[in-house]
Amino acid sequence: MRMYQFIDRQLSKNKSVNYFLDCVTPDKSRKQKRVEKKGEKEKEKELLHLNWLQQRILELLWEQKDLYGQEIVEILLHKNNEEEKIRSGQLYPALRKLEKGGFVKSDDKKIENIKHVIYKTTEKGDLEIQKQFSIFFHLMEVTIGKHLGTILEKLNDIIKFSDKFCVDLSNRFLDPVTLKLAEFVKPDGRYIVREDCYFGAELSELLKKRIVTFNHQHCISIKNRDELSKNNVDVAIVVFTLHESNSDWILPKMKEILRPDGYGIIIDLVSLEGHIIEKIVSNYLSNHGSIGINIDETKEKLSQLGFTVTNESIVDGIVTLIFQSSSE
Numbered sequence: 001m002r003m004y005q006f007i008d009r010q011l012s013k014n015k016s017v018n019y020f021l022d023c024v025t026p027d028k029s030r031k032q033k034r035v036e037k038k039g040e041k042e043k044e045k046e047l048l049h050l051n052w053l054q055q056r057i058l059e060l061l062w063e064q065k066d067l068y069g070q071e072i073v074e075i076l077l078h079k080n081n082e083e084e085k086i087r088s089g090q091l092y093p094a095l096r097k098l099e100k101g102g103f104v105k106s107d108d109k110k111i112e113n114i115k116h117v118i119y120k121t122t123e124k125g126d127l128e129i130q131k132q133f134s135i136f137f138h139l140m141e142v143t144i145g146k147h148l149g150t151i152l153e154k155l156n157d158i159i160k161f162s163d164k165f166c167v168d169l170s171n172r173f174l175d176p177v178t179l180k181l182a183e184f185v186k187p188d189g190r191y192i193v194r195e196d197c198y199f200g201a202e203l204s205e206l207l208k209k210r211i212v213t214f215n216h217q218h219c220i221s222i223k224n225r226d227e228l229s230k231n232n233v234d235v236a237i238v239v240f241t242l243h244e245s246n247s248d249w250i251l252p253k254m255k256e257i258l259r260p261d262g263y264g265i266i267i268d269l270v271s272l273e274g275h276i277i278e279k280i281v282s283n284y285l286s287n288h289g290s291i292g293i294n295i296d297e298t299k300e301k302l303s304q305l306g307f308t309v310t311n312e313s314i315v316d317g318i319v320t321l322i323f324q325s326s327s328e
Contacts, residue, residue: 008107011044018176021152023132027124030110030270033088033328041259050098050103050128051094053090053091053094054094054097054098054103054155056211057091057094057095057098057104058098058103058104058121058125058128059129059132060072060075060076060130061119061121062121062125062126062129062204063105065120066118066119066120066147067118067119067120068109068116068117068118068119068228069091069092069095069116069117069119069225070116072091072095072119076091076196079301094142095119098125099119100206101124101126102118102122102124102125103119103121103122103124103125104119104122104125105119105120105122106118106119106120107120123307142313143317143318144240145176145314147315147318148177149176149316150182150315151267151313151315151318151320152177152180152181152184154236154313155265155320156184156322158311158322159235159263159265159322161181161184161185161189161235161263162184162185162186162187162188162189163188163233164185164189164190164234164235165191165233165234165235166181166185166189166191166192166233166235166236166237167188167189167191167228167233167235167236167237167257168181168191168192168193168194168237168238168239169225169236169237169238169250169253170193170194170237170238170239170240171194177239178193178220179214181237182214182216182219183221185219186216186218186219187218187219189219189220189234190221191216191219191220191221192220192221192222192223192228193220193221193222194222194223194224194225195222195223195224220284225253227267228253228256229257230256230257231256231257231258231259231260232257232259232274233257233258233259233261234258234259234262234263235260235262235264235265236253236254236257236258236262236263236265237264237265237266237267238250238254238265238266238268239267239268240267240268240269248287250300251264251302251305252305253306254305255306255307258325260325261324262305262324262325263323263324263326264302264321264322264323264324265320265321265322265323266298266319266320266321266323267295267318267319267320268290268292268293268318268319269291269293269317269318270291270292270293270295270314270317270318270319271291271294271295272291272292273291292317292319295312295317295319295321298321299321302323303326306325306326307320307323307324307325307326308323308324308325308326309321309323310322310323
């Protein structure tokens with residue numbers, strides 16, 4: 001299953017998503033709950049938890065603003081694939097439900113003297129798109145959390161971090177990945193994390209104190225990427241950052257700092273291939289133009305830098321690549 005299909009299915013079917021939706025949706029007053037009938041509750045729930053087709057229509061209207069019905073039909077049928085099996089007869093009922101739920105609104109408009117019903121998202125529809133943005137990262141955290149520990153264990157079996165000099169070029173600080181790698185590196189290795197990461201120059205003393213709290217002060221140090229020594233690192237790793245629009249420096253930096261026999265590691269999502277969620281994310285996070293990596297393109301870039309991929313695995317849309325300098 002492609003990554004974008006995994007995202008679509010999870011957004012519409014995953015129980016954790018529905019639970020998450022319930023958590024972020026404002027609750028009704030007790031008085032309202034008492035007077036509400038069971039049938040009305042079910043109807044409201046149906047309108048709250050949009051199915052995948054309603055989500056797709058809402059995303060399309062959010063992306064392209066004003067569309068009339070036939071345009072929506074043609075665009076979605078053009079994007080159709082065998083797994084989704086969209087039929088034109090499904091689209092208008094889905095549109096009507098979205099309008100009834102207050103997610104879209106319609107207006108009559110003449111185009112070349114022909115009357116059309118134009119659909120556009122409402123404020124509630126735009127908020128639903130924002131909610132999908134939050135749900136996507138929730139799903140990503142669930143998926144990552146499910147597999148990341150196992151991935152790191154397997155990496156340690158292959159590379160043996162215990163006496164290595166490791167540099168983490170990821171755009172994060174002291175998350176479970178950092179703490180897990182620090183445990184592997186101790187007691188004889190060294191581990192450097194980026195100072196110029198998400199927290200930037202404002203990396204607080206509180207965060208630095210966390211290193212002591214977790215007893216990693218003897219292996220973890222914090223440096224700017226420009227302070228890293230050349231050809232001196234055993235392992236350079238980056239986790240979930242290659243999808244950032246400002247990440248072109250990462251692979252050349254790995255080439256610069258790694259020893260001739262050193263290991264480079266990439267852990268990221270498989271490319272979403274231009275899925276609408278990328279546009280939603282880039283709308284709210286300006287430094288994210290795309291999500292995930294195209295494996296073939298990444299291998300080509302590694303080859304151009306003189307690297308050869310020695311291990312590759314994909315689990316639930318999470319790709320892990322291990323690479324070393326090519327033999328002379």
